[in-house]
Amino acid sequence: MFISKMKISNFRSFQKETEFNLVRGINLITGLNGIGKSTILALLTNSTEFKSTNPLEKPYLGDAFRGEFSDVILYDEKSDNYAKNSINKPKSVIYFEDRPSTNLGQYPLSHTYKSSLSSTKKQVTSHKKLKLTAQLLKDIKKDNSFLQSSNQILVKQINKKEIPRFRFLPDSRTINGKQTRAKVTWPTLYLGLSRVYPTGENDSAEVKEIPSDTFLSDLPQIHKNILDEKFELADVTTNSIKGSDAKKYGSGIETENFGALSNSIGQTNLGQILLAVKSFERLKSSLGGEYFGGLLAIDEIDATLHPAAQNELLKYLYDESQKLNLQIVLTTHSLSLIDFFYDLKSLKKNDDYLQVLQLDYKSGSNDIEVVVNPPISRYTNVLTKRMGSLTPSQPKVKVLTEDDVARWFLEKLFEKFNALSSSSHLTNLKLLDVSLGWENLLKLINSDYEYYKNMISIVDPDVSEEKINAKSFEYIEKFNFNKSGGNLFSIPGEKSIENIFYDFIFSESSNKMFEQQKLRNQNITRDMMKNDLVENKELYKDKKNHGNNNFSVKQWYKHNRDLMEYSFDFLFEVNKEDYFKWMSKLNTSAKTISSLLKS
Structure with missing residues (x-):
C-alpha cells in the first residue's frame, strides 16, 4: 500500500487547495525555506500509525510507528487561530492505493483530517529565590555543608501551565459496523534531521547499547560504506543516546577507539536513518503476510551530510524502498543531491519509484504550485532569481533553424537535457523565430563567417554531411559540422x-x-x-x-x-543515448560561444 495523492487547504502556505501525486518509492521535495515542505511531511506522517505491544513490532528508537504532528508543527496564534466551527478550517486529504484486499474498511480509498485546537496542562519547573536575612542564611549554611559557597538559596517549584494543543484529527469512519476516529493502521516514521540537537547541547546524556540482532548485523558495514569511515568492523556496537531533554535523542556507533557521544551530528543523523529502515525490516519479518509496507519521511536529508554521503545514502534508500515496499518522502535544498537524484532516475528508468516535486509560488501570487520532475535549471533559476544581481546572467547564443517543427523538437530535447545535467548551457540558447530551408540557411551563414561564427545553426535530421559538402560552400568547413565546439549541427536521425x-x-x-x-x-x-x-x-x-x-x-x-x-x-x-551524445556536443558549443560573447 502507498499514499498516492494528497490535498491540503487553508493551512499556512497552502491557503488555496493544493493537490499533488506521490509515487510508491522515493519522493524528493524541494523548494524555498518556509514554503511548506515540512508541513507536507508532518501531515503525511500524522495520517497513519501502527501500535503493538510486541517488541519486534516497535521501532528501535521510539515506542510506535507514528509521526507526532506537534513535534514538527507548533501552534501559531496568528496564523492558526480558526473558529471552532469554521468551514475554512485547515484540512488535508490522503489517498491510498494498492490497499489490502481484506478489511477494506480499515484501509479507505481516502481519509480526511481537519485541524483541532484544544488545550492541555503541562508541568513547568521553575526556581524561586528565597528571601533570607544574613543570619538565617549563615545558620542554614552551618547545618548544610554543601551550601558553604552559595550566596543564595533557590527553591524548586512545580506548576501546571495551560498550553494550546493543535492537531489534525481524522474524520469519523465505519470499521466493522462501528464508528471510529482512529487513524489508518499503517506504520510511519518521521525524522527531522535539521531539527536534531547536537548531543553536547544536553546537560547530560544516557547511552545504552542496542542489542544486535539479525537485522542490525550489517548496520556498521552500511554506516561505514556511506560515510567512508575508517574503523574496523570488529567490536562495533550501535547505541541509543537519550538526552536530559526527553525530546533530544539519537544514536551513535561505538568502536574500540571512540564512543557514541563523540559521534558527529552527521554520524548521529545517519544512524537514525539506518535504524528507522531496519525498524521496517524487522516489522516486515514479524508481521509476515500482514505487512503492507509503510512510510518513512526525512526532513532535510542533506543536513550535516557530505554530498558524496548523500548520494550513497540515496542509493541505499532506493534499494530498501523496493525490498520493503517502503514509501519514502524526503526534503532537500541540495542542488547536488537533486542532480544525483535525476541521474539515478535516468539509470533506473523506474518512474514509479523516483519523483522530484518542486514547491514554488505561482507567478504574481502567494499560491503554491507543485511542479513534477522539473528541469534542474528551473530550481536553479528560482534560487538565482531570489539572489538577484549576485548571479551574473550569461549572454544568449542565437540559434537558426529550418522551421517551427524543428524549434519545438529542439525545445523538448533541451528540456530533457537540462533536467538531467547540472552543467547544462543549453539554457543559454535562443531559438530565433526565423524559418529557412536548409540550403538558404547555409548560404546565409556562408555569406558572413565572421558574423555567424558566434551563432549556432541547426538543420533537420535529413540533411546529411554529404548533402552539405555537395554544395561546396566556401566557409562551411570552418563551422565544424556536428562537432563539439562547432557552429553547425543536424538533429540526430536520417529522415525529417x-x-x-x-x-x-x-x-x-x-x-x-x-x-x-x-x-x-x-x-x-x-x-x-x-x-x-x-x-x-x-x-x-x-x-x-x-x-x-x-x-x-x-x-x-x-x-x-x-x-x-x-x-x-x-x-x-x-533514442536517448544518441540524443544525449549529440546534445553534449551542442552543450560544449553553447558554453564556448557564450563565454566568447561575455568577453
Whole structure:
C-alpha cells in the first residue's frame, strides 16, 4: 500500500487547495525555506500509525510507528487561530492505493483530517529565590555543608501551565459496523534531521547499547560504506543516546577507539536513518503476510551530510524502498543531491519509484504550485532569481533553424537535457523565430563567417554531411559540422522530424506508449491509427502541390500534433543515448560561444 495523492487547504502556505501525486518509492521535495515542505511531511506522517505491544513490532528508537504532528508543527496564534466551527478550517486529504484486499474498511480509498485546537496542562519547573536575612542564611549554611559557597538559596517549584494543543484529527469512519476516529493502521516514521540537537547541547546524556540482532548485523558495514569511515568492523556496537531533554535523542556507533557521544551530528543523523529502515525490516519479518509496507519521511536529508554521503545514502534508500515496499518522502535544498537524484532516475528508468516535486509560488501570487520532475535549471533559476544581481546572467547564443517543427523538437530535447545535467548551457540558447530551408540557411551563414561564427545553426535530421559538402560552400568547413565546439549541427536521425514520428508510431518501438492507460481510455491504438490513414486520406494529401494525390507526412503530423506531444517522451527514451551524445556536443558549443560573447 502507498499514499498516492494528497490535498491540503487553508493551512499556512497552502491557503488555496493544493493537490499533488506521490509515487510508491522515493519522493524528493524541494523548494524555498518556509514554503511548506515540512508541513507536507508532518501531515503525511500524522495520517497513519501502527501500535503493538510486541517488541519486534516497535521501532528501535521510539515506542510506535507514528509521526507526532506537534513535534514538527507548533501552534501559531496568528496564523492558526480558526473558529471552532469554521468551514475554512485547515484540512488535508490522503489517498491510498494498492490497499489490502481484506478489511477494506480499515484501509479507505481516502481519509480526511481537519485541524483541532484544544488545550492541555503541562508541568513547568521553575526556581524561586528565597528571601533570607544574613543570619538565617549563615545558620542554614552551618547545618548544610554543601551550601558553604552559595550566596543564595533557590527553591524548586512545580506548576501546571495551560498550553494550546493543535492537531489534525481524522474524520469519523465505519470499521466493522462501528464508528471510529482512529487513524489508518499503517506504520510511519518521521525524522527531522535539521531539527536534531547536537548531543553536547544536553546537560547530560544516557547511552545504552542496542542489542544486535539479525537485522542490525550489517548496520556498521552500511554506516561505514556511506560515510567512508575508517574503523574496523570488529567490536562495533550501535547505541541509543537519550538526552536530559526527553525530546533530544539519537544514536551513535561505538568502536574500540571512540564512543557514541563523540559521534558527529552527521554520524548521529545517519544512524537514525539506518535504524528507522531496519525498524521496517524487522516489522516486515514479524508481521509476515500482514505487512503492507509503510512510510518513512526525512526532513532535510542533506543536513550535516557530505554530498558524496548523500548520494550513497540515496542509493541505499532506493534499494530498501523496493525490498520493503517502503514509501519514502524526503526534503532537500541540495542542488547536488537533486542532480544525483535525476541521474539515478535516468539509470533506473523506474518512474514509479523516483519523483522530484518542486514547491514554488505561482507567478504574481502567494499560491503554491507543485511542479513534477522539473528541469534542474528551473530550481536553479528560482534560487538565482531570489539572489538577484549576485548571479551574473550569461549572454544568449542565437540559434537558426529550418522551421517551427524543428524549434519545438529542439525545445523538448533541451528540456530533457537540462533536467538531467547540472552543467547544462543549453539554457543559454535562443531559438530565433526565423524559418529557412536548409540550403538558404547555409548560404546565409556562408555569406558572413565572421558574423555567424558566434551563432549556432541547426538543420533537420535529413540533411546529411554529404548533402552539405555537395554544395561546396566556401566557409562551411570552418563551422565544424556536428562537432563539439562547432557552429553547425543536424538533429540526430536520417529522415525529417515528421517522418521520425511517423516511423516510430507505426513500429513496435511504440508498443509501450500504446499500453499506457491514457491512450487506452481514448481507444487510441496502432490499428486505429492505421485505419485513420485510410479514412482521412483526403485530409492527409499534399496541399502545396495541386493535383498531387500523394500522402503528405507533414499534413499527417500537423493534424495529429497532440499525439506527437504525447509520444515525444517515448520516442526520446528509445533514442536517448544518441540524443544525449549529440546534445553534449551542442552543450560544449553553447558554453564556448557564450563565454566568447561575455568577453
